Amino acid sequence: xxxxxxxxxxxxxxxxxxxxxxxxxxxxxxxxxxxxxxxxxxxxxxxxxxxxxxxxxxxxxxxxxxxxxxxxxxxxxxxxxxxxxxxxxxxxxxxxxxxxxxxxxxxxxxxxxxxxxxxxxxxxxxxxxxxxxxxxxxxxxxxxxxxxxxxxxxxxxxxxxxxxxxxxxxxxxxxxxxxxxxxxxxxxxxxxxxxxxxxxxxxxxxxxxxxxxxxxxxxxxxxxxx
Amino acid sequence: xxxxxxxxxxxxxxxxxxxxxxxxxxxxxxxxxxxxxxxxxxxxxxxxxxxxxxxxxxxxxxxxxxxxxxxxxxxxxxxxxxxxxxxxxxxxxxxxxxxxxxxxxxxxxxxxxxxxxxxxxxxxxxxxxxxxxxxxxxxxxxxxxxxxxxxxxxxxxxxxxxxxxxxxxxxxxxxxxxxxxxxxxxxxxxxxxxxxxxxxxxxxxxxxxxxxxxxxxxxxxxxxxxxxxxxxxxxxxxxxxxxxxxxxxxxxxxxxxxxxxxxxxxxxxxxxxxxxxxxxxxxxxxxx
Numbered sequence: 273x274x275x276x277x278x279x280x281x282x283x284x285x286x287x288x289x290x291x292x293x294x295x296x297x298x299x300x301x302x303x304x305x306x307x308x309x310x311x312x313x314x315x316x317x318x319x320x321x322x323x324x325x326x327x328x329x330x331x332x333x334x335x336x337x338x339x340x341x342x343x344x345x346x347x348x349x350x351x352x353x354x355x356x357x358x359x360x361x362x363x364x365x366x367x368x369x370x371x372x373x374x375x376x377x378x379x380x381x382x383x384x385x386x387x388x389x390x391x392x393x394x395x396x397x398x399x400x401x402x403x404x405x406x407x408x409x410x411x412x413x414x415x416x417x418x419x420x421x422x423x424x425x426x427x428x429x430x431x432x433x434x435x436x437x438x439x440x441x442x443x444x445x446x447x448x449x450x451x452x453x454x455x456x457x458x459x460x461x462x463x464x465x466x467x468x469x470x471x472x473x474x475x476x477x478x479x480x481x482x483x484x485x486x487x488x489x490x491x492x493x494x495x496x497x498x
Numbered sequence: 499x500x501x502x503x504x505x506x507x508x509x510x511x512x513x514x515x516x517x518x519x520x521x522x523x524x525x526x527x528x529x530x531x532x533x534x535x536x537x538x539x540x541x542x543x544x545x546x547x548x549x550x551x552x553x554x555x556x557x558x559x560x561x562x563x564x565x566x567x568x569x570x571x572x573x574x575x576x577x578x579x580x581x582x583x584x585x586x587x588x589x590x591x592x593x594x595x596x597x598x599x600x601x602x603x604x605x606x607x608x609x610x611x612x613x614x615x616x617x618x619x620x621x622x623x624x625x626x627x628x629x630x631x632x633x634x635x636x637x638x639x640x641x642x643x644x645x646x647x648x649x650x651x652x653x654x655x656x657x658x659x660x661x662x663x664x665x666x667x668x669x670x671x672x673x674x675x676x677x678x679x680x681x682x683x684x685x686x687x688x689x690x691x692x693x694x695x696x697x698x699x700x701x702x703x704x705x706x707x708x709x710x711x712x713x714x715x716x717x718x719x720x721x722x723x724x725x726x727x728x729x730x731x732x733x734x735x736x737x738x739x740x741x742x743x744x745x746x747x748x749x750x751x752x753x754x755x756x757x758x759x760x761x762x763x764x765x766x767x768x769x770x771x772x773x774x775x776x777x778x779x780x781x782x783x784x785x786x
Contacts, residue, residue: 315509315516318524322531332708332754334715336726337747344739350541391508399508409509417508438617445719452619456719459627469624473616480615 300376305383371443390421430487569728580649588657613655622648641722664695
C-alpha cells in the first residue's frame, strides 16, 4: 500500500503518457497505413513498389531499432527534433514526438497489410459496379472499396491496436516517461516486487482488455452482411 | 509479398491518357523518393557519418568478433529457445483451454488472456528483477533467462490461441467420428485432432518466430547481449552509431524477411497439398 501512496501520482502520470503515446500513434498509424494500402492496390507501378518495399523493410525491423533510429538518426544526425528548440520542455517533448513518429511508421505497416486483406474480401462486383457508374480508381477506392474493407478488418485492427498499446513500453528506450520506465525505477527502490508487478500488469490490462472488447463489439456491429 | 495489386479488377487496363497519367505519377513518386534519399544522404554526409573511416571497422574481424557476431548469436539463441519452449507451452495451454474439465479450461483461459494483455517489456523487467532477487540463475545468464522467460510466456499465449483456432477449424465430422469409435477426449485430441491441426498451425508458428526474433531486441533494456545492444555498443566504441545501426538493421531485416518468406512458402505448399483438412488462412492470427 505504501507503494500506492508513494508513487500514486507518478503512476497516473506515467499511464496517461502511455495512453497519449498509444492514442496519437494509433491515429498516425491508421492514416499512414490507409495511404500505404491505397498505394499497394493502385494501378501505378512506382507507388506499389515503394509501398511494398516500405512495408517489407519496416515490418521486419525490430521496433527498438526503429525507435533508436528516430532518436539517433533523425534527431541527432539530421536535426529533425520536431520541437521548437527554445521551449523549456524541448527535450522531453522531442523524445515523445519521435516515439509517436516511430510507432506510427512501424504500426502503419501492419495496418496496411490488414487493410489489403480487407480489400481482398470486397466482392469484385463492387468495384466493377463503381466503375460502371463512372467512378475513377481513387473515387471507387474512397467511396466503395475502402469503407467495406475497413468494416471487414475491424477485428484484426483491434489486435494491432492492442499490440500498439503494449509496444508503447519500448518508448522508454529513448527516455519517454511512460509506464515501463517508471516500473524500472520503482522496482529498484522497493522490495515488494510481486506487488509492483501486479500493479503494472493491472494497469495495462485496464488498457488492453477494454480496447479488445470495444473492437470485438465494433467488428460484430459493423460486419458487412451479404 | 508480391508486387502485384491485391485485386486485379480494382481498375481497368489504362487507356492512352491513363498510361500517361500513370507515368507522370510514377515519375513524381520516384522523384520524391530520390529527393528524400538525397536529403538524408547529404545531411548524413555533412555530419561525416558516411565518411569511409566510419565504415572501415566493418571490414575488420575485431568488429564482428567482439560486437556483431555475439549479438546476432544472442538474438538467434534467445529467439530459437523461446519459440521451442513457447510451442510446448502453447500446445499445453491450448489443449487445456479446450479440456472437458471446467477448472482446467478456465484456468488456462485466464493464463492465456493475462499474458496476451501484458507488454513483453514489463514481463521481462519483472522476470529480471525476480531472478536477481532470488538468485535463480547465475548472473551471467540472468538477462538471457529473463528474455527467454518473457518471450516464452507471451508467445506461448499466442501459440495457444493458434492451436485452439487450428483445432476448431477442423470439420466437426472428425471429432464425431472419433467419439463414435469410442475414443476418450484425451485420445481424440492426441490421435485425431492435433495431428491434423498441426499442419495448418505451422505457417503462423513460423511467423511467430519472426515476432520472437524482433522482440529479443527488447532485451536491450535489460542488458541482454543481443544484436541491437551490440550495434549500439559498437557505435559508441567506433563513434559510428548510424553505420552500426544500419548494419544491424540490414542483418535483422534479412533474417526476418527470409523467415517470412518461409512462412508464405509453407502456407502455399499446405494450401496446394491435398491432405490438408484445414485451410491455413483460417488459423492465421494477425502477427505484430
